[in-house]
Amino acid sequence: MILSTRGRYGLKMMLELALNYGKGAMPLKDIANKQSLSDTYLEQLISPLRKSGLVNSTRGAQGGYELSKQPSEIKVGDIIRILEGSLAPAECVSEGETECSKADYCATRLLYEKIAESINTVIDTITLKDMVDDYHRLNNKTK
Amino acid sequence: MILSTRGRYGLKMMLELALNYGKGAMPLKDIANKQSLSDTYLEQLISPLRKSGLVNSTRGAQGGYELSKQPSEIKVGDIIRILEGSLAPAECVSEGETECSKADYCATRLLYEKIAESINTVIDTITLKDMVDDYHRLNNKTK
DNA sequence: TTCAATTCCTACCAATCAACTAGGATATTA
DNA sequence: TAATATCCTAGTTGATTGGTAGGAATTGAA
Numbered sequence: 101m102i103l104s105t106r107g108r109y110g111l112k113m114m115l116e117l118a119l120n121y122g123k124g125a126m127p128l129k130d131i132a133n134k135q136s137l138s139d140t141y142l143e144q145l146i147s148p149l150r151k152s153g154l155v156n157s158t159r160g161a162q163g164g165y166e167l168s169k170q171p172s173e174i175k176v177g178d179i180i181r182i183l184e185g186s187l188a189p190a191e192c193v194s195e196g197e198t199e200c201s202k203a204d205y206c207a208t209r210l211l212y213e214k215i216a217e218s219i220n221t222v223i224d225t226i227t228l229k230d231m232v233d234d235y236h237r238l239n240n241k242t243k
Numbered sequence: 244m245i246l247s248t249r250g251r252y253g254l255k256m257m258l259e260l261a262l263n264y265g266k267g268a269m270p271l272k273d274i275a276n277k278q279s280l281s282d283t284y285l286e287q288l289i290s291p292l293r294k295s296g297l298v299n300s301t302r303g304a305q306g307g308y309e310l311s312k313q314p315s316e317i318k319v320g321d322i323i324r325i326l327e328g329s330l331a332p333a334e335c336v337s338e339g340e341t342e343c344s345k346a347d348y349c350a351t352r353l354l355y356e357k358i359a360e361s362i363n364t365v366i367d368t369i370t371l372k373d374m375v376d377d378y379h380r381l382n383n384k385t386k
Numbered sequence: 387t388t389c390a391a392t393t394c395c396t397a398c399c400a401a402t403c404a405a406c407t408a409g410g411a412t413a414t415t416a
Numbered sequence: 417t418a419a420t421a422t423c424c425t426a427g428t429t430g431a432t433t434g435g436t437a438g439g440a441a442t443t444g445a446a
Contacts (some may be wrong), residue, residue: 127393222361
């Protein structure tokens with residue numbers, strides 16, 4: 101499994117916030133209840149998302165979380181990288197890593213670069229808005 | 244990191260065997276020495292590759308391992324799946340898994356399917372022959 | 387003004403997994 | 417028969433995963 105619960109739960113949370121976008125702050129408990137997840141665990145996951153500026157928080161009663169920008173401006177790659185770190189297949193093609201000394205004659209590295217590129221293309225092309233659209237398409241078939 | 248040492252070392256081993264293709268059996272110790280890896284660890288990794296029929300083994304003195312078919316017939320996806328299991332981003336899109344009940348209205352699943360598809364396309368398109376070609380291109384620049 | 391709701395923060399914990407090592411049995415060739 | 421290999425099972429150590437626990441700080445509403 102490429103994504104751990106961190107990335108998967110994080111995506112679910114962010115989708116929930118995207119569905120709620122424009123309707124004010126949403127308490128974490130509501131998100132946890134909707135997704136049947138532990139709210140204390142989700143707390144840990146939303147913290148880095150807030151620190152990275154993807155979500156804003158309001159403390160106290162009637163507080164909660166909301167997206168800091170429009171769903172169309174948040175790429176799923178942003179979310180995944182914050183929660184999972186780099187999705188590179190190997191360290192030598194991970195962002196910010198020092199290149200290994202064999203880079204120029206390493207054929208496996210070429211392979212890793214191709215895999216990384218294809219993954220990054222997908223997760224940086226799809227935004228939360230796309231997921232919201234998918235959600236509505238999947239759940240409002242009868243309308 | 245998507246690939247653990249199992250997949251990465253496995254790929255290196257198989258590339259080494261591909262470079263040696265047609266020249267008879269290659270003992271594991273030689274592979275380990277060339278790659279500066281632990282031969283006892285590599286032993287564990289080559290075992291499933293043999294059981295899956297990707298490599299043949301010859302026991303005893305002058306024995307070793309060799310590819311069971313041409314490098315062009317072995318996809319890197321074959322190797323990775325044997326050593327790492329499925330590269331699916333989440334269980335619900337992993338081969339052989341029972342679909343989760345929310346499949347039809349789950350927007351995150353759609354995302355996982357797109358990621359999985361792009362990864363599979365890459366690793367099932369590239370064969371060991373491609374890696375051998377890359378290797379020669381990268382290491383014989385002066386020729 | 388006080389209470390309930392909520393975010394925020396640190397620490398802990400159990401179970402699993404990753405990356406090996408160890409030791410020996412079995413097979414083959416020189 | 418000695419050396420070279422594969423083959424097989426088990427153990428070991430450290431990190432990671434997927435949480436829980438407890439409480440401090442903040443805010444809105446009664």
